[in-house]
Amino acid sequence: MKISTRPVYEVLVVDMEGRLDSMAAGYGNDEMVKIVKGEHKKILVNLGKLEFISSAGLRVLLLGAKLLQGAGGQMKLCEANAFVNDVLATSGFASLISLYPTEAEAMKAFN
Incomplete structure (x- = not known):
């Protein structure tokens, strides 16, 4: 598991x-907490290179989204492959955090 960040205007990707x-959930949780407690309040998680996600992985994303929302921020997801997209949809997760097919579409959706 590798997590990296890059600023794109006012959004942290x-x-x-x-x-x-x-x-990888322990590492993922630690990184997500650091990221959402940082200066950026608009965070876009690009899942394009994520091969697999389990329920533990879903909890990592949910924790980040809840912490960020509590701080007045927004989190969006993009570019999930077919498997990851199915897991997100089956778990009902897609109704909690907006998922976009491309990074460009997700960027436009921030207000």
């Missing part, structure tokens, strides 16, 4: 790569 499963 978080790129996730690899597998976000129970083995």
Whole structure:
């Protein structure tokens, strides 16, 4: 699991790569908490290079979204592959955090 960030105007893009499963959830939680407690209040998580996500991985994203929302921020997701998209949809997660097909579309959706 690799997590990196890059600022794009007022949005912080978080790129996730690899597998976000129970083995990576501890690292993912620590990184997500650091990211959402930072200066950026608009965070876009790009899942384009995420190969797999488990329920533990879903909790990482949910924790980040809840912490950010509590601080008056917004989180959006983009570019999930078919498997990750199915997991998000099946778990009902897609109704909690907006998911966009491309990074450009997600960027436009921030207000």
